Amino acid sequence: MTRTLAQRVRALDEAVELSRDRSSAEVVADATAVLKRAGERGAFAGDHTVVALAGATGSGKSTSFNAISGTQFAATGVRRPTTSTAMAVAWGTELPGELLDWLDVPRRHLVPARRSAFANLVLLDLPDHDSTEAAHRMTVDRLVPLVDMLIWVVDPQKYADAALHERYLRPLAPYAEVMLVVLNQSDRLRSDELAEAMADLRRLLDAEGLQQARLMSMSALQGDGVAELRRLLAEAVSDKAAVSARIAADVTVAAGRLGDELGATTPVLDRRRREPLVQALAEASGVVLAVDGVRDAWKLRGGLATGWPFVNWVARFKPDPLRALRLDQSNRRLAPTAISRTSLPTAGPVQRARLDRGLRELVDAASTGLPRGWAAAVNRAARGHEALLMDRLDTTIAGTDLELDRGTGWWSVVRALQWVLMAAVVAGGLWTLFMMFAPALGLGGLPTVYWWNWPAQFVLLAGGVVGGLVLAGLSSLGVTIGARGKARRVERILHQAVGRVTDAELIAPVEEELDRHRRAVAAVANAR
Template identity: 85%
Template sequence: MSRTLAQRLQALDEAVELSRDRSSAAVVDRAAAVVKRAGERGAFSGDHTVVALAGATGSGKSTSFNAISGTEFATTGVRRPTTSTAMAVAWGTELPGELLDWLDVPRRHLVPARRSAFANLVLLDLPDHDSTEAAHRMTVDRLVPLVDMLIWVVDPQKYADAALHDRYLRPLAPYAEVMIVVLNQSDRLQPDDLADAMADLRRLLDAEGLAAARLISMSALDGTGVPELRQLLAQAVADKAVVSRRIAADVTVAAEELAAELGTAPTPTLDRKRREPLVQALAEASGVGIAVDGVRDAWKLRGGVATGWPFVTWLARLKPDPLRALRLDQSDRRLAPTAVSRTSLPGASSVQRARLDRGLRELVDAASTGLPRGWAAAVRSAARGREALLMDRLDTAIAGADLELDRGTGWWSVVRLLQWLLMVAVVVGGLWTLFMMLAPALGLAGIPTVYWWGWPAQFILLAGGVLGGLLLAGLSSLGVSVSARAKAHRAERVLHRAIGQVTDAELIAPVEDELDRHRRAVQAVRNAR
């Protein structure tokens, strides 16, 4: 077997594996059988050439077998059918037992020949292909794909028989180079009639794609044409190329069938522009918008508690934290990592699911345009095969996204410290004022009043603390609102990125893998052809 043929077989084997469960099972199985058969044929007596004589009842096939082989092993006579089982005659020093076992030919004969031109030739006499016995026809159908070379013996009366041409010759057109057609019983025709019959048979063969098949006339009874046929067989044995040509034809036929299954249109290329609408639909269905609102509201709530006026922030603490309610709080995640594998985001609405379904359908349609039915179904399965777990994957991605809510809060501590200082000022000022009001009643009327900038110091502490706290709280609230919007925008980007990663892993990648598989199958078939 040549290196090129070995590479073609390897390519065909790759195409078979890539096409399995996507192309017609019968076509794939036939191609796989070619690869298997080629390997087995090479392992069983690769030096031998197997030639089979096939023909219809009454064509003189068995007589031709004896004439070609120079033996009387084939039974001839008027009883039909004469050949009931396949018989083999081998030339050489010993019978190729493993090869004949593989061919399952029970009747075997050895013609001792060390230097004969037929050395390493195995000649098979097949049952009649038109036998009334079904077992005989099955034997022919089983052995025709296994032999290296075929000799079809026809007679002047039935050389145009439809059973022969429709069932065997026309389907075997790709094997014309390893096929010989013999018009037997030429002794029964006048020279002009023989010439007309040969011309008509040649025309039939050419019309059926068998132009490369050799055609000779022969009379097994008087020996006309027998030496020519024996010379053709000797050449086939000598050049040792028949086996490779037969396997090469098998590969070509199988590759052509697989090519038809793969279609003629180029493999679609998935447009990345279709990804964004799908990501957007998945984001809506998985509750990204609710999560973003939760980030903004939670930031405002937490920032307000941290920077607001301490005398009223306790009211804000009574409000539920939006992120904790959604189970998206990162501080909880650090404390209990396993507790955030799921969020509490609501499920997708019917409208959101309809948009998602439309996005998936558009993705499948774009990815399967021009593909044969089996491959289109594989693309559809790749896109929707993980649909049942898709929402879980999206929820996990949202739960695992780093929203960075623990960053950007440094200024909150500064504001909180200032608020507490101002609150101390309010408390001190309030107590001082109360003390000054009660001092006369306590007999402490002589305590002097301290003035700052022309105002009682306790009043400055009290009013300044209240006004400063409220002003600082207002400015801080504005800062918290601005930063909340920024946090929400960033959270939206982060969550969309997480949704995009899930989209790529669960939807885009499987579809692209399937398209790449089709692309590689096309290339493998091209290499096999």
């Protein structure tokens, strides 16, 4: 086997593996059989070339066998109404037993020859292909795919027989290079009749795609053309190319059938199909509720951090939306080994319908132009993880960092200011009470301290209250604006997370299947 042919065989093997469970089981099985035969045929020691003579009853096939081989091993004439089993003749010092065992030819003969043009030739006499015995026809059908070279012996009366042309010659057109058609019994025709018969047979063969098949005439009884046929066989044995030519033809046929199953091109997945699918998954997984929860939680937490301490304690009784949805980052840090899950509601019928429509559109776009088996494989790839898709989305959302600890630095500053202002209120209030009850306690005559023409205690009390309320109001506005920005940021983060799940669970399997088809098409091209 040449290096190029070996590469073609490997390419066919790759195409078969890639096409398995996607292309027709029959086509894949036939290609697998070709690979098996190629491996087995190439494994035999020696350089034997197997040539088979095939023909119809009465064509003179066995007489031709004896004339070519120079033996009388094949029963002819009245002694054989039909050849019942295949017979082999080999030249040399020993029979190629393993090869004949593989061919399963029971009748074997050795022509001793140390130096012969037929050394390494194995010549088979096949049963008649038109035999009334089914076993005989089955033997022909079994051996025709195994031999390296075929010689079809026809006679002037039945060379156009439909059974021969429709069952064998036309289907074997790809093997024309390793086929020879011999018009036997030429001695029964005048020269003009022989020329006319040869021209007619050539026309029939060419019409059936057998332009490369060689055609010659012969009279096995009279010996006309026998020497030429022996010379052609000797050249085939000497060239040692028949085995490779037969395997190459097998590979070409198998690759062609696989190619027909694959189609010529692979669709390219339109990435614009991704965004509607991401949007549908985001809706189905509760991203909208999560974003709303972040907005509300940001307002609640920001209000608690920056509100007026005298009143914002009431807000502590409000439930935290993120904790209710189990999206609170700090809770997960307390149990890093726990599986992160949310409490987001499951997708409703509307969300699931949108998701199913998105998947159908993805599959339709990815399988346009693909054969049925490959389109089904694309659909399996897209929906292979559908049962676990929502769980994967939920855990992904639960494990996504919502960046809630970012953008809160100013809260600490405001909280510190609020505590300072609260301290001023407390100090001003206690100072005022002290000044009110000081005379009763016998502490009269204490001087009053003025700031900006106002009693200091009043400035502390009023300033602390007004300052705290104003600061709380301004902070509330800042928290509200920040909540909107944080919600938009979280929405982008969650969409990116959903997008990663979409790519991993839906897009990537489909693209892998398309890449598999693309590699199968390339492998078939290389095998051809």
